[in-house]
Amino acid sequence: MAAIAERRWVVAPVHWATRAAWFAFAVYFVYALSHLELTPARFLAGLDYGYKFLTKLFPPDFQRWELLLKGLKESLEIAILASVLGLIISLPVSLLAARNLMPTWVTWPARMVMVVCRSFHPVIIAILFVKAVGFGALAGILALTVASLGFLGKLFTEAIEEISLKQVEAVRATGAPFMSVIAFGVVPQVFSRFIGFASYELDSNLRNSTMVGIVGAGGIGGTLFAAFQRFDYDFVCAIILSIIGMIVVGEVLTNAVKKVFRA
Amino acid sequence: MNNAAASVMEREWRRYEPGERIARFVVYAAIVAAVVMSIRTVEVIPEFILDAPEQVVDLLKRMWPPDVASYPKEIHAALLDSLHIATVGTVLGVAMALPFGFLAARNVTPWPWLNWMARLILISARSVNTLVFALFFVAVFGPGALAGTLAIAFHSIGFVGRLFSEALENTSPGPIEALRAAGAPSASVITYGYWPQVVPAFWSLVLFRWDINVRESIVLGLVGAGGVGMALDNALNLFQWNRVAMVLLAILGVVIAAEVAVTYIRKKII
Amino acid sequence: MTLTDTGGAVGAALQIRGLAKSYVRGKPVLDGITLDIASNGITAIIGPSGTGKSTLIRCINRLVEPSSGEIIFEGRNLVTLNRTGLRAARRQIGMVFQEYNLVERLTVMENVLSGRLGYVSPFKAWMRNFPSADISEAFALLETVGLGAHAHARADALSGGQRQRVGIARALMQRPKLLLADEPTSSLDPKTSVEIMTLMRDQASQRGIPAIVNIHNVELARRFATRIVGLSGGAVVFDGAPDALGDAHLKNIYGGESWLDGGDS
Structure with a gap:
């Protein structure tokens, strides 16, 4: 049949709304780029500075290693304490925020607390704590604890909300007290995921603990900023x-821990 | 199981295998030791801890009420600047991350030394904090949004590149094999074999990174790299607590709006 | 056609009086159920899907809260018990579920021992510090259900039939005075279903406890039950011995009749 030769295949047309969205984004992108005030002269000058900068970076100078080590140690301490505190606080809060276990009037405030904690960068929270409790590691610990509550709380809550309620129901049907229902019905379902999240948060706190010093909240960041x-x-x-x-x-190290707990 | 064996086991039930128990014990012991050592050596003045709740409440009191009038004058434009920094930085970062992602994926790039080179670059970019990049670019290009944008872009390379290469490595080899068997050139294998398989993962990680970058762009101003962080820094240095509160409220609004937007777009396109 | 051969309340292990439940106001799922369960034997509850069989079973141990009515067990009305009293009552009622409802990431042994949770303090439970008598009993029960070798396996590594055996062991671990089973065989193949029903019947009769079993399969009900209760539209429409259940009753319970002919149409 001649009709076979006539048939044409066309790539599925892109929806006009999608095209419009892409066009709008392209216009916005160009506009935002113009905000950067990047002129060729500035770019060339920057390249020159950048080259000088890089040559000054090397070789690294480890002469003041005592100062360096002290800062690193303090950062590590801040990260460890903030992670543990954040973990201890976020366990009950995330349990309160789980919509499958708690009524709405309980989950709502718990969720609000976590959203606010999560919305601010740890360094911003650190500034506020420095103003409140003064310079030093305490401000860093408190700031990273708040940040941990925001992230761990969210991840924990999601994990709890994904558990199978049938398994919980079965434990409840044995007449177990509430805490035992949690221990046998809820914890086994979420434990290894919690270990994974907690080690992720420890990594993240370690990164941020090296930065909060920029605003005076302790750790190596202060030394870095001064240098x-x-x-x-x-x-x-x-x-x-x-x-x-x-x-x-x-x-x-945290990967090794995850392996031990098969997280 | 015979009865003799069963009776031996009867009182022997333990939750984990011996090796597993030891490993877990070591981890728990290490955590406790780390916490105890940290508490003992960290330089925190105990009186400050007791005092902390009172001080925080006092600070919050000074912040109330937020200085709404300052928003149109000093905050709005800076906030938009932060958003521009986040968006442009994300786009540039993703553009730079894609090649490294392809190079780092072992199934796409069959040369191990190239994989390792790409991985090294990705790890370095991820390990250097956005703020450190910002300090660097402020030193190079002077204060302003350009430094912030580049800081966001360079730090994003690590995150986007690593997750993108992982997505590539998780693609199913079947379609790739079929295309190779049909004699397709490498570029076509990528566009017809790999790309369609990783598109959802790609968009979801771009959106995720943009969401993170919105938060990061807000801090950059503290080191002079543009955006609303500079407004915050000014208000803090002048002890204008009501204005600080307004900046924080504005940040909260933008961050929550960004999260809602990301959730909405993700549902739409995935 | 409610109270027939099981007759009066003398010797009844469980008395259900005017039990009603509606999830949506004005649309009762259970509409005034009254039943006496004798102190031994298997009572099979049959009926079409969505007729409240599962709700009835779950109302007994209040996994679903009844809207009204009384459930008398061991001399107490379960419906009005407070939380503490309810937990004490639940300890004496073992339950077997359609989808086994094992805690999948725990081992078989932990799942069986979870039947003792009502008797062990939460802290000891958390530390897995169960009395050694319980542990011996758990091993014995696992032997009984034929899973002695699987005590250390994780529950999600077992087949469906094996999981249901663990589910039964967990229920028996409570040393229950009443056994409830909600569609215990619906997720299993025909051969395993018969094995599971045999196990439940034998264990119930050995322990001299009554069992109430929701069941889809009329043939299994006839084969294993000592009494059949037919539910339809939230009410009891048949109650009697398996032999007394005829096609006319089935038509009354399930509606229609073409399915009774055994034709392939």
Whole structure:
């Protein structure tokens, strides 16, 4: 039949709304780019500065290693304490926020608390705590605890909301007290995921604990910021390399923990 | 199981295998030791801890009521700047991350040394905090939105590149094999074999990263890299607590709006 | 056609009086059920899907809250019990579920031991510190249900029939005075279904406890039950011995009749 030769195949047409959305985004993108005030002269000057900057970074200067080590240690302490505190607080809060276990009037306030904690960057929270409790590690610990509550709380709540209620029902039917229902019906279903989330949060706190010092909340960040302001770039390089080293070691360790718990 | 064996087992029930028990015990012991050591050596003045709740309440009191009048004058434009920084930074970051993602994926790039090079770059980008990149770019290009945008872009490379390469490695090899068997060139294998399989993962991680970047763009102003963080810094330095409260409220609004938008778009396109 | 051969309340292990339940106001799922369950034997509850069989069973141990009526068990009205009293009552009622409802990430042993949770303090339960008598009994029960070798396996590694055996062991672990089973065989193949029903019948009769079993399969009900209760539209429409259940009754319970001919149409 001749009709076979006539048949044509056309790629499925893109919906006009999708096209319009892409066009609008492209216009916006160009507009936003223009806000950056990037002129060729500035770009070239930047390349020149950048080159000088990079040459000043190397070789890294580890002479003040005692200062470096002290800062790293304080960052590590902040991360550990904030993670543990955040974990302890977010367990009950996420249980309260789980819509499958609690009534709405309980979940709503718990969720609001977590949203507010999650909305602010840890460094912003750190500024407020520095103003409230003064410079030092305490402000960093409190700031990262709040941030941990926001993220862990959200992840925990989602994990609890995904559990099978049938398994919980069966434990309840044995006449077990409430805490035993949690221990046998809920915890086994979420435990390994919780371990995974908690180690993720420890990694994340370790990263942020090296930054809160920029606003005076303790840890290596303060040393880093000071070195930057003194144009002490070879020390800056040493600090950054050490931070990277600590974060990588931290990730290796938390991965090992996850393996132990099969998370 | 015979009865003798059963009777031996009777009182022997334990929750985990011995090796597993030891491993878990070691982990728990290490956690306790780390916490105890941290508490003992961290430089925190105990009186400050007791004092902290009171101080926080006092701070909140000083913040109330928020200075609404300052929003149109000093906050609105800076807030939009932060959004521009986040969006442009994400787009640039994703554009730079894609090649590294392809290079890092072992099934796409069959040369191990290239995989490792790409991975090293991705890990480095991820390990250097946005704020550190911001300090660097402020030193290079001077204060302003350009430094912030580049900081966001460079840090995003690590996150987007790693997740994208993982998505590539999780693609099913069947269609790829079929295309190769049909003699398709490598570029076509990517566009017809890999890309359709990773599109949903790609968009979802771009949206996720944008959401994170909105939060990060707000801090950048503290080191002079543009956006609403500079307004916050000014208000803080002048102890204008009511204005600080207004900035924080505005940030809260933008961040929640961004999260809602991301959830909505994700539902639409995936 | 309600109270027939089981007759009066003398010796009844469970008395249900005017039990009603509506999830939506004005649309009762159970509409005034009155039943006496004798102190032994298997009572099979049959009826079309959505007629409230599951709700009836769940009202007995109040996994579903009844809207009105009385349930007398061990001299107490379960419907009005407070939380503590309800937990104490639930300990004496073992329950077997359609989809087994094992805690999948726990081992078989932990699942069986969870039948003792009502008797062990939450802290000891958390530490898995159960009395050794309970542990011995759990091993014995696992032998009884034929899973002695699987005590350390995780529940999600078992087949459906094996899981239901664990479910039965868990219920028996409570040393119950009443056994409830909600469609215990609906997720199983015909051969395993017969094995599971045999196990439940034998265990119930050995322990001298009554069992109430929701069941879809009329043939299984006839084969294993000592009494059949037919539910339709939230009310009891048949109550009698398996032999007394005829086609006319089935038509009354399930409606229609073409399915009774055994034709393939």
